[in-house]
Amino acid sequence: MSSEKKKYTERxxxxxxxxxxxAHPVRVAILDLLHSQPCCYHGDMAEELPVANSTLSQHLKVLKDAGLIQGEINPPKTKYCINRQNYTIAYTLFACFFEDALETTLSQEGIIQCE
Amino acid sequence: MSSEKKKYTERxxxxxxxxxxxAHPVRVAILDLLHSQPCCYHGDMAEELPVANSTLSQHLKVLKDAGLIQGEINPPKTKYCINRQNYTIAYTLFACFFEDALETTLSQEGIIQCE
DNA sequence: AATTCTCTTCGTATATTTGCGAATAATTTT
DNA sequence: AAAATTATTCGCAAATATACGAAGAGAATT
Structure with missing residues:
Protein backbone atom coordinates (compact mmCIF):
# COMPACT_ATOMS: atom_id res chain seq x y z
CA MET A 1 0.00 0.00 0.00
CA SER A 2 2.98 2.26 -0.15
CA SER A 3 3.79 3.91 -3.46
CA GLU A 4 1.06 5.26 -5.69
CA LYS A 5 3.26 8.07 -6.86
CA LYS A 6 6.71 9.11 -5.85
CA LYS A 7 6.72 11.18 -2.74
CA TYR A 8 9.68 13.21 -1.60
CA THR A 9 13.13 12.03 -0.68
CA GLU A 10 14.30 11.95 2.91
CA ARG A 11 16.71 14.71 2.05
CA ALA A 23 10.64 30.35 8.49
CA HIS A 24 9.60 32.83 11.16
CA PRO A 25 11.73 35.82 12.13
CA VAL A 26 11.22 35.33 15.85
CA ARG A 27 12.69 31.86 15.55
CA VAL A 28 15.69 33.24 13.71
CA ALA A 29 16.00 35.80 16.51
CA ILE A 30 15.85 33.04 19.11
CA LEU A 31 18.65 31.18 17.40
CA ASP A 32 20.67 34.37 17.07
CA LEU A 33 20.48 34.69 20.84
CA LEU A 34 21.66 31.14 21.28
CA HIS A 35 24.54 31.72 18.89
CA SER A 36 25.97 34.46 21.06
CA GLN A 37 26.14 32.38 24.22
CA PRO A 38 26.40 28.74 25.21
CA CYS A 39 22.89 28.64 26.58
CA CYS A 40 19.95 30.84 27.50
CA TYR A 41 16.99 30.74 29.85
CA HIS A 42 13.46 31.10 28.59
CA GLY A 43 12.94 34.16 30.73
CA ASP A 44 15.97 35.95 29.35
CA MET A 45 14.75 35.38 25.82
CA ALA A 46 11.25 36.55 26.72
CA GLU A 47 12.68 39.91 27.73
CA GLU A 48 14.46 40.37 24.42
CA LEU A 49 11.77 39.19 22.06
CA PRO A 50 8.50 40.92 21.13
CA VAL A 51 6.20 37.98 21.85
CA ALA A 52 4.27 36.78 24.86
CA ASN A 53 5.64 34.07 27.08
CA SER A 54 3.28 31.43 25.84
CA THR A 55 4.01 32.29 22.23
CA LEU A 56 7.70 31.95 22.91
CA SER A 57 7.12 28.48 24.29
CA GLN A 58 5.39 27.48 21.08
CA HIS A 59 8.24 28.73 18.92
CA LEU A 60 10.78 26.99 21.12
CA LYS A 61 8.81 23.79 20.66
CA VAL A 62 8.97 24.15 16.88
CA LEU A 63 12.73 24.58 17.07
CA LYS A 64 13.07 21.64 19.43
CA ASP A 65 10.90 19.38 17.26
CA ALA A 66 13.01 20.28 14.24
CA GLY A 67 16.07 19.29 16.26
CA LEU A 68 17.83 22.65 16.15
CA ILE A 69 17.78 23.25 19.89
CA GLN A 70 17.55 21.22 23.06
CA GLY A 71 16.08 22.18 26.41
CA GLU A 72 17.11 21.29 29.90
CA ILE A 73 14.18 21.55 32.26
CA ASN A 74 14.99 22.30 35.90
CA PRO A 75 11.79 23.85 37.21
CA PRO A 76 11.08 26.54 37.60
CA LYS A 77 13.71 27.37 34.97
CA THR A 78 14.35 26.01 31.53
CA LYS A 79 17.68 26.35 29.82
CA TYR A 80 18.03 26.07 26.06
CA CYS A 81 21.00 25.57 23.82
CA ILE A 82 21.85 24.82 20.22
CA ASN A 83 21.91 21.21 19.08
CA ARG A 84 25.27 21.31 17.41
CA GLN A 85 25.06 17.90 15.84
CA ASN A 86 21.87 18.68 13.97
CA TYR A 87 23.13 22.15 13.22
CA THR A 88 25.99 20.56 11.36
CA ILE A 89 23.59 18.37 9.44
CA ALA A 90 21.42 21.36 8.57
CA TYR A 91 24.41 23.39 7.52
CA THR A 92 25.62 20.63 5.23
CA LEU A 93 22.19 20.11 3.70
CA PHE A 94 21.74 23.80 2.93
CA ALA A 95 25.29 24.29 1.72
CA CYS A 96 25.03 21.36 -0.66
CA PHE A 97 21.59 22.44 -1.79
CA PHE A 98 22.78 25.88 -2.82
CA GLU A 99 26.04 24.53 -4.10
CA ASP A 100 24.07 22.34 -6.49
CA ALA A 101 22.64 25.46 -8.04
CA LEU A 102 25.66 27.68 -7.85
CA GLU A 103 28.43 25.20 -8.44
CA THR A 104 29.54 26.77 -11.65
CA THR A 105 30.39 29.99 -9.88
CA LEU A 106 31.26 28.87 -6.37
CA SER A 107 32.82 25.45 -6.46
CA GLN A 108 35.68 26.73 -8.56
CA GLU A 109 36.61 29.13 -5.83
CA GLY A 110 36.80 26.37 -3.26
CA ILE A 111 34.34 28.08 -1.00
CA ILE A 112 32.25 25.03 -0.45
CA GLN A 113 32.75 21.33 -0.77
CA CYS A 114 30.04 18.72 -1.20
CA GLU A 115 30.41 14.93 -0.95
CA MET B 1 5.26 56.19 17.61
CA SER B 2 7.57 53.55 16.21
CA SER B 3 9.41 51.47 18.74
CA GLU B 4 7.57 50.00 21.68
CA LYS B 5 9.78 46.97 21.48
CA LYS B 6 12.38 45.94 18.97
CA LYS B 7 11.07 44.13 15.94
CA TYR B 8 13.26 41.98 13.75
CA THR B 9 16.26 42.94 11.70
CA GLU B 10 16.18 42.99 7.92
CA ARG B 11 18.55 40.07 7.95
CA ALA B 23 9.73 24.95 4.02
CA HIS B 24 7.69 22.56 1.87
CA PRO B 25 9.18 19.42 0.30
CA VAL B 26 7.53 19.99 -3.05
CA ARG B 27 9.22 23.36 -3.31
CA VAL B 28 12.56 21.78 -2.54
CA ALA B 29 11.78 19.23 -5.25
CA ILE B 30 10.95 22.02 -7.69
CA LEU B 31 14.27 23.68 -7.02
CA ASP B 32 16.08 20.37 -7.33
CA LEU B 33 14.66 20.10 -10.83
CA LEU B 34 15.84 23.58 -11.68
CA HIS B 35 19.29 22.77 -10.36
CA SER B 36 19.74 19.97 -12.84
CA GLN B 37 19.00 22.06 -15.90
CA PRO B 38 19.17 25.70 -16.97
CA CYS B 39 15.40 26.05 -17.11
CA CYS B 40 12.19 24.06 -17.01
CA TYR B 41 8.62 24.37 -18.23
CA HIS B 42 5.70 24.24 -15.88
CA GLY B 43 4.30 21.23 -17.70
CA ASP B 44 7.51 19.24 -17.36
CA MET B 45 7.56 19.83 -13.63
CA ALA B 46 3.90 18.90 -13.31
CA GLU B 47 4.70 15.47 -14.70
CA GLU B 48 7.41 14.85 -12.17
CA LEU B 49 5.74 16.16 -9.07
CA PRO B 50 2.86 14.64 -7.10
CA VAL B 51 0.65 17.73 -7.05
CA ALA B 52 -2.09 19.11 -9.26
CA ASN B 53 -1.35 21.72 -11.85
CA SER B 54 -3.00 24.51 -9.93
CA THR B 55 -1.18 23.56 -6.75
CA LEU B 56 2.10 23.66 -8.61
CA SER B 57 1.32 27.18 -9.76
CA GLN B 58 0.83 28.25 -6.18
CA HIS B 59 4.14 26.81 -5.06
CA LEU B 60 5.91 28.41 -8.00
CA LYS B 61 4.42 31.70 -6.95
CA VAL B 62 5.78 31.29 -3.43
CA LEU B 63 9.24 30.63 -4.83
CA LYS B 64 8.97 33.57 -7.19
CA ASP B 65 7.77 35.94 -4.46
CA ALA B 66 10.70 34.88 -2.30
CA GLY B 67 12.98 35.68 -5.22
CA LEU B 68 14.46 32.22 -5.66
CA ILE B 69 13.14 31.68 -9.18
CA GLN B 70 12.02 33.76 -12.11
CA GLY B 71 9.48 32.93 -14.79
CA GLU B 72 9.37 33.81 -18.44
CA ILE B 73 5.80 33.76 -19.69
CA ASN B 74 5.28 32.97 -23.38
CA PRO B 75 1.72 31.68 -23.48
CA PRO B 76 0.71 29.03 -23.51
CA LYS B 77 4.04 28.03 -22.01
CA THR B 78 5.93 29.30 -19.01
CA LYS B 79 9.60 28.70 -18.47
CA TYR B 80 11.16 28.91 -15.04
CA CYS B 81 14.73 29.20 -13.93
CA ILE B 82 16.76 29.84 -10.82
CA ASN B 83 17.43 33.43 -9.79
CA ARG B 84 21.15 33.10 -9.32
CA GLN B 85 21.66 36.51 -7.80
CA ASN B 86 19.23 35.91 -4.97
CA TYR B 87 20.45 32.36 -4.64
CA THR B 88 23.85 33.75 -3.83
CA ILE B 89 22.35 36.06 -1.26
CA ALA B 90 20.42 33.21 0.30
CA TYR B 91 23.45 30.98 0.32
CA THR B 92 25.50 33.63 2.06
CA LEU B 93 22.83 34.35 4.64
CA PHE B 94 22.41 30.69 5.55
CA ALA B 95 26.12 29.96 5.52
CA CYS B 96 26.85 32.88 7.83
CA PHE B 97 23.92 31.99 10.03
CA PHE B 98 25.14 28.48 10.66
CA GLU B 99 28.72 29.61 10.77
CA ASP B 100 27.82 31.88 13.66
CA ALA B 101 26.76 28.86 15.64
CA LEU B 102 29.40 26.43 14.49
CA GLU B 103 32.35 28.72 14.09
CA THR B 104 34.36 27.07 16.81
CA THR B 105 34.35 23.80 14.92
CA LEU B 106 34.12 24.86 11.30
CA SER B 107 35.86 28.17 10.82
CA GLN B 108 39.13 26.68 11.94
CA GLU B 109 38.98 24.21 9.10
CA GLY B 110 38.51 26.95 6.55
CA ILE B 111 35.31 25.42 5.27
CA ILE B 112 33.37 28.63 5.36
CA GLN B 113 34.19 32.29 5.38
CA CYS B 114 31.98 35.07 6.60
CA GLU B 115 32.49 38.79 6.12
C1' DA C 1 0.64 25.44 54.04
C1' DA C 2 0.62 29.42 51.38
C1' DT C 3 3.02 32.33 48.18
C1' DT C 4 6.09 33.23 44.58
C1' DC C 5 8.60 32.33 40.48
C1' DT C 6 9.07 30.29 35.95
C1' DC C 7 7.53 27.96 32.24
C1' DT C 8 4.16 25.04 29.69
C1' DT C 9 -0.38 23.77 28.27
C1' DC C 10 -5.16 24.93 27.28
C1' DG C 11 -8.67 27.43 25.08
C1' DT C 12 -9.78 30.53 21.71
C1' DA C 13 -9.58 33.61 17.73
C1' DT C 14 -7.70 34.84 13.43
C1' DA C 15 -4.83 34.32 9.45
C1' DT C 16 -2.25 31.64 6.38
C1' DT C 17 -1.20 27.43 3.87
C1' DT C 18 -2.22 23.63 1.15
C1' DG C 19 -4.95 21.15 -1.95
C1' DC C 20 -8.06 20.29 -5.80
C1' DG C 21 -11.31 20.96 -9.68
C1' DA C 22 -13.63 24.31 -12.44
C1' DA C 23 -13.38 28.35 -14.89
C1' DT C 24 -10.52 31.70 -17.33
C1' DA C 25 -6.85 33.67 -20.35
C1' DA C 26 -3.61 33.47 -24.21
C1' DT C 27 -1.59 31.45 -27.85
C1' DT C 28 -1.14 27.82 -31.45
C1' DT C 29 -3.10 24.47 -34.32
C1' DT C 30 -6.76 22.71 -37.05
C1' DA D 1 -13.53 30.64 -36.49
C1' DA D 2 -13.26 26.54 -33.68
C1' DA D 3 -10.56 23.45 -31.07
C1' DA D 4 -6.62 22.24 -28.57
C1' DT D 5 -2.76 23.30 -25.50
C1' DT D 6 -0.80 25.32 -21.43
C1' DA D 7 -0.76 27.70 -17.38
C1' DT D 8 -2.94 30.84 -14.01
C1' DT D 9 -6.70 32.38 -11.18
C1' DC D 10 -10.99 31.51 -8.62
C1' DG D 11 -13.76 29.28 -5.23
C1' DC D 12 -13.95 26.37 -1.81
C1' DA D 13 -12.59 23.08 2.09
C1' DA D 14 -9.47 21.39 5.40
C1' DA D 15 -5.41 21.73 7.94
C1' DT D 16 -1.77 24.34 10.08
C1' DA D 17 0.36 28.46 12.09
C1' DT D 18 0.39 32.43 15.01
C1' DA D 19 -0.92 34.98 18.90
C1' DC D 20 -2.54 35.97 23.51
C1' DG D 21 -4.36 35.49 28.28
C1' DA D 22 -5.89 32.26 31.65
C1' DA D 23 -5.11 28.24 33.94
C1' DG D 24 -2.02 24.59 35.44
C1' DA D 25 2.43 22.24 36.97
C1' DG D 26 6.72 22.08 39.68
C1' DA D 27 9.98 23.59 42.58
C1' DA D 28 11.84 27.08 45.94
C1' DT D 29 10.84 30.46 49.42
C1' DT D 30 8.23 32.52 53.07
Whole structure:
Protein backbone atom coordinates (compact mmCIF):
# COMPACT_ATOMS: atom_id res chain seq x y z
CA MET A 1 0.00 0.00 0.00
CA SER A 2 2.98 2.26 -0.15
CA SER A 3 3.79 3.91 -3.46
CA GLU A 4 1.06 5.26 -5.69
CA LYS A 5 3.26 8.07 -6.86
CA LYS A 6 6.71 9.11 -5.85
CA LYS A 7 6.72 11.18 -2.74
CA TYR A 8 9.68 13.21 -1.60
CA THR A 9 13.13 12.03 -0.68
CA GLU A 10 14.30 11.95 2.91
CA ARG A 11 16.71 14.71 2.05
CA UNK A 12 13.99 16.93 0.61
CA UNK A 13 11.83 16.40 3.67
CA UNK A 14 14.69 17.05 6.03
CA UNK A 15 15.55 20.30 4.28
CA UNK A 16 11.90 21.33 4.52
CA UNK A 17 11.84 20.56 8.25
CA UNK A 18 14.92 22.65 8.97
CA UNK A 19 13.76 25.42 6.66
CA UNK A 20 10.37 25.48 8.32
CA UNK A 21 12.05 26.00 11.66
CA UNK A 22 13.76 29.09 10.26
CA ALA A 23 10.64 30.35 8.49
CA HIS A 24 9.60 32.83 11.16
CA PRO A 25 11.73 35.82 12.13
CA VAL A 26 11.22 35.33 15.85
CA ARG A 27 12.69 31.86 15.55
CA VAL A 28 15.69 33.24 13.71
CA ALA A 29 16.00 35.80 16.51
CA ILE A 30 15.85 33.04 19.11
CA LEU A 31 18.65 31.18 17.40
CA ASP A 32 20.67 34.37 17.07
CA LEU A 33 20.48 34.69 20.84
CA LEU A 34 21.66 31.14 21.28
CA HIS A 35 24.54 31.72 18.89
CA SER A 36 25.97 34.46 21.06
CA GLN A 37 26.14 32.38 24.22
CA PRO A 38 26.40 28.74 25.21
CA CYS A 39 22.89 28.64 26.58
CA CYS A 40 19.95 30.84 27.50
CA TYR A 41 16.99 30.74 29.85
CA HIS A 42 13.46 31.10 28.59
CA GLY A 43 12.94 34.16 30.73
CA ASP A 44 15.97 35.95 29.35
CA MET A 45 14.75 35.38 25.82
CA ALA A 46 11.25 36.55 26.72
CA GLU A 47 12.68 39.91 27.73
CA GLU A 48 14.46 40.37 24.42
CA LEU A 49 11.77 39.19 22.06
CA PRO A 50 8.50 40.92 21.13
CA VAL A 51 6.20 37.98 21.85
CA ALA A 52 4.27 36.78 24.86
CA ASN A 53 5.64 34.07 27.08
CA SER A 54 3.28 31.43 25.84
CA THR A 55 4.01 32.29 22.23
CA LEU A 56 7.70 31.95 22.91
CA SER A 57 7.12 28.48 24.29
CA GLN A 58 5.39 27.48 21.08
CA HIS A 59 8.24 28.73 18.92
CA LEU A 60 10.78 26.99 21.12
CA LYS A 61 8.81 23.79 20.66
CA VAL A 62 8.97 24.15 16.88
CA LEU A 63 12.73 24.58 17.07
CA LYS A 64 13.07 21.64 19.43
CA ASP A 65 10.90 19.38 17.26
CA ALA A 66 13.01 20.28 14.24
CA GLY A 67 16.07 19.29 16.26
CA LEU A 68 17.83 22.65 16.15
CA ILE A 69 17.78 23.25 19.89
CA GLN A 70 17.55 21.22 23.06
CA GLY A 71 16.08 22.18 26.41
CA GLU A 72 17.11 21.29 29.90
CA ILE A 73 14.18 21.55 32.26
CA ASN A 74 14.99 22.30 35.90
CA PRO A 75 11.79 23.85 37.21
CA PRO A 76 11.08 26.54 37.60
CA LYS A 77 13.71 27.37 34.97
CA THR A 78 14.35 26.01 31.53
CA LYS A 79 17.68 26.35 29.82
CA TYR A 80 18.03 26.07 26.06
CA CYS A 81 21.00 25.57 23.82
CA ILE A 82 21.85 24.82 20.22
CA ASN A 83 21.91 21.21 19.08
CA ARG A 84 25.27 21.31 17.41
CA GLN A 85 25.06 17.90 15.84
CA ASN A 86 21.87 18.68 13.97
CA TYR A 87 23.13 22.15 13.22
CA THR A 88 25.99 20.56 11.36
CA ILE A 89 23.59 18.37 9.44
CA ALA A 90 21.42 21.36 8.57
CA TYR A 91 24.41 23.39 7.52
CA THR A 92 25.62 20.63 5.23
CA LEU A 93 22.19 20.11 3.70
CA PHE A 94 21.74 23.80 2.93
CA ALA A 95 25.29 24.29 1.72
CA CYS A 96 25.03 21.36 -0.66
CA PHE A 97 21.59 22.44 -1.79
CA PHE A 98 22.78 25.88 -2.82
CA GLU A 99 26.04 24.53 -4.10
CA ASP A 100 24.07 22.34 -6.49
CA ALA A 101 22.64 25.46 -8.04
CA LEU A 102 25.66 27.68 -7.85
CA GLU A 103 28.43 25.20 -8.44
CA THR A 104 29.54 26.77 -11.65
CA THR A 105 30.39 29.99 -9.88
CA LEU A 106 31.26 28.87 -6.37
CA SER A 107 32.82 25.45 -6.46
CA GLN A 108 35.68 26.73 -8.56
CA GLU A 109 36.61 29.13 -5.83
CA GLY A 110 36.80 26.37 -3.26
CA ILE A 111 34.34 28.08 -1.00
CA ILE A 112 32.25 25.03 -0.45
CA GLN A 113 32.75 21.33 -0.77
CA CYS A 114 30.04 18.72 -1.20
CA GLU A 115 30.41 14.93 -0.95
CA MET B 1 5.26 56.19 17.61
CA SER B 2 7.57 53.55 16.21
CA SER B 3 9.41 51.47 18.74
CA GLU B 4 7.57 50.00 21.68
CA LYS B 5 9.78 46.97 21.48
CA LYS B 6 12.38 45.94 18.97
CA LYS B 7 11.07 44.13 15.94
CA TYR B 8 13.26 41.98 13.75
CA THR B 9 16.26 42.94 11.70
CA GLU B 10 16.18 42.99 7.92
CA ARG B 11 18.55 40.07 7.95
CA UNK B 12 16.33 38.01 10.23
CA UNK B 13 13.33 38.71 8.07
CA UNK B 14 15.19 37.91 4.88
CA UNK B 15 16.37 34.59 6.28
CA UNK B 16 12.79 33.81 7.27
CA UNK B 17 11.54 34.62 3.77
CA UNK B 18 14.08 32.35 2.08
CA UNK B 19 13.56 29.63 4.67
CA UNK B 20 9.82 29.82 4.22
CA UNK B 21 10.27 29.22 0.52
CA UNK B 22 12.14 26.00 1.30
CA ALA B 23 9.73 24.95 4.02
CA HIS B 24 7.69 22.56 1.87
CA PRO B 25 9.18 19.42 0.30
CA VAL B 26 7.53 19.99 -3.05
CA ARG B 27 9.22 23.36 -3.31
CA VAL B 28 12.56 21.78 -2.54
CA ALA B 29 11.78 19.23 -5.25
CA ILE B 30 10.95 22.02 -7.69
CA LEU B 31 14.27 23.68 -7.02
CA ASP B 32 16.08 20.37 -7.33
CA LEU B 33 14.66 20.10 -10.83
CA LEU B 34 15.84 23.58 -11.68
CA HIS B 35 19.29 22.77 -10.36
CA SER B 36 19.74 19.97 -12.84
CA GLN B 37 19.00 22.06 -15.90
CA PRO B 38 19.17 25.70 -16.97
CA CYS B 39 15.40 26.05 -17.11
CA CYS B 40 12.19 24.06 -17.01
CA TYR B 41 8.62 24.37 -18.23
CA HIS B 42 5.70 24.24 -15.88
CA GLY B 43 4.30 21.23 -17.70
CA ASP B 44 7.51 19.24 -17.36
CA MET B 45 7.56 19.83 -13.63
CA ALA B 46 3.90 18.90 -13.31
CA GLU B 47 4.70 15.47 -14.70
CA GLU B 48 7.41 14.85 -12.17
CA LEU B 49 5.74 16.16 -9.07
CA PRO B 50 2.86 14.64 -7.10
CA VAL B 51 0.65 17.73 -7.05
CA ALA B 52 -2.09 19.11 -9.26
CA ASN B 53 -1.35 21.72 -11.85
CA SER B 54 -3.00 24.51 -9.93
CA THR B 55 -1.18 23.56 -6.75
CA LEU B 56 2.10 23.66 -8.61
CA SER B 57 1.32 27.18 -9.76
CA GLN B 58 0.83 28.25 -6.18
CA HIS B 59 4.14 26.81 -5.06
CA LEU B 60 5.91 28.41 -8.00
CA LYS B 61 4.42 31.70 -6.95
CA VAL B 62 5.78 31.29 -3.43
CA LEU B 63 9.24 30.63 -4.83
CA LYS B 64 8.97 33.57 -7.19
CA ASP B 65 7.77 35.94 -4.46
CA ALA B 66 10.70 34.88 -2.30
CA GLY B 67 12.98 35.68 -5.22
CA LEU B 68 14.46 32.22 -5.66
CA ILE B 69 13.14 31.68 -9.18
CA GLN B 70 12.02 33.76 -12.11
CA GLY B 71 9.48 32.93 -14.79
CA GLU B 72 9.37 33.81 -18.44
CA ILE B 73 5.80 33.76 -19.69
CA ASN B 74 5.28 32.97 -23.38
CA PRO B 75 1.72 31.68 -23.48
CA PRO B 76 0.71 29.03 -23.51
CA LYS B 77 4.04 28.03 -22.01
CA THR B 78 5.93 29.30 -19.01
CA LYS B 79 9.60 28.70 -18.47
CA TYR B 80 11.16 28.91 -15.04
CA CYS B 81 14.73 29.20 -13.93
CA ILE B 82 16.76 29.84 -10.82
CA ASN B 83 17.43 33.43 -9.79
CA ARG B 84 21.15 33.10 -9.32
CA GLN B 85 21.66 36.51 -7.80
CA ASN B 86 19.23 35.91 -4.97
CA TYR B 87 20.45 32.36 -4.64
CA THR B 88 23.85 33.75 -3.83
CA ILE B 89 22.35 36.06 -1.26
CA ALA B 90 20.42 33.21 0.30
CA TYR B 91 23.45 30.98 0.32
CA THR B 92 25.50 33.63 2.06
CA LEU B 93 22.83 34.35 4.64
CA PHE B 94 22.41 30.69 5.55
CA ALA B 95 26.12 29.96 5.52
CA CYS B 96 26.85 32.88 7.83
CA PHE B 97 23.92 31.99 10.03
CA PHE B 98 25.14 28.48 10.66
CA GLU B 99 28.72 29.61 10.77
CA ASP B 100 27.82 31.88 13.66
CA ALA B 101 26.76 28.86 15.64
CA LEU B 102 29.40 26.43 14.49
CA GLU B 103 32.35 28.72 14.09
CA THR B 104 34.36 27.07 16.81
CA THR B 105 34.35 23.80 14.92
CA LEU B 106 34.12 24.86 11.30
CA SER B 107 35.86 28.17 10.82
CA GLN B 108 39.13 26.68 11.94
CA GLU B 109 38.98 24.21 9.10
CA GLY B 110 38.51 26.95 6.55
CA ILE B 111 35.31 25.42 5.27
CA ILE B 112 33.37 28.63 5.36
CA GLN B 113 34.19 32.29 5.38
CA CYS B 114 31.98 35.07 6.60
CA GLU B 115 32.49 38.79 6.12
C1' DA C 1 0.64 25.44 54.04
C1' DA C 2 0.62 29.42 51.38
C1' DT C 3 3.02 32.33 48.18
C1' DT C 4 6.09 33.23 44.58
C1' DC C 5 8.60 32.33 40.48
C1' DT C 6 9.07 30.29 35.95
C1' DC C 7 7.53 27.96 32.24
C1' DT C 8 4.16 25.04 29.69
C1' DT C 9 -0.38 23.77 28.27
C1' DC C 10 -5.16 24.93 27.28
C1' DG C 11 -8.67 27.43 25.08
C1' DT C 12 -9.78 30.53 21.71
C1' DA C 13 -9.58 33.61 17.73
C1' DT C 14 -7.70 34.84 13.43
C1' DA C 15 -4.83 34.32 9.45
C1' DT C 16 -2.25 31.64 6.38
C1' DT C 17 -1.20 27.43 3.87
C1' DT C 18 -2.22 23.63 1.15
C1' DG C 19 -4.95 21.15 -1.95
C1' DC C 20 -8.06 20.29 -5.80
C1' DG C 21 -11.31 20.96 -9.68
C1' DA C 22 -13.63 24.31 -12.44
C1' DA C 23 -13.38 28.35 -14.89
C1' DT C 24 -10.52 31.70 -17.33
C1' DA C 25 -6.85 33.67 -20.35
C1' DA C 26 -3.61 33.47 -24.21
C1' DT C 27 -1.59 31.45 -27.85
C1' DT C 28 -1.14 27.82 -31.45
C1' DT C 29 -3.10 24.47 -34.32
C1' DT C 30 -6.76 22.71 -37.05
C1' DA D 1 -13.53 30.64 -36.49
C1' DA D 2 -13.26 26.54 -33.68
C1' DA D 3 -10.56 23.45 -31.07
C1' DA D 4 -6.62 22.24 -28.57
C1' DT D 5 -2.76 23.30 -25.50
C1' DT D 6 -0.80 25.32 -21.43
C1' DA D 7 -0.76 27.70 -17.38
C1' DT D 8 -2.94 30.84 -14.01
C1' DT D 9 -6.70 32.38 -11.18
C1' DC D 10 -10.99 31.51 -8.62
C1' DG D 11 -13.76 29.28 -5.23
C1' DC D 12 -13.95 26.37 -1.81
C1' DA D 13 -12.59 23.08 2.09
C1' DA D 14 -9.47 21.39 5.40
C1' DA D 15 -5.41 21.73 7.94
C1' DT D 16 -1.77 24.34 10.08
C1' DA D 17 0.36 28.46 12.09
C1' DT D 18 0.39 32.43 15.01
C1' DA D 19 -0.92 34.98 18.90
C1' DC D 20 -2.54 35.97 23.51
C1' DG D 21 -4.36 35.49 28.28
C1' DA D 22 -5.89 32.26 31.65
C1' DA D 23 -5.11 28.24 33.94
C1' DG D 24 -2.02 24.59 35.44
C1' DA D 25 2.43 22.24 36.97
C1' DG D 26 6.72 22.08 39.68
C1' DA D 27 9.98 23.59 42.58
C1' DA D 28 11.84 27.08 45.94
C1' DT D 29 10.84 30.46 49.42
C1' DT D 30 8.23 32.52 53.07
Missing amino acids: QQQIAVFANAL | QQQIAVFANAL
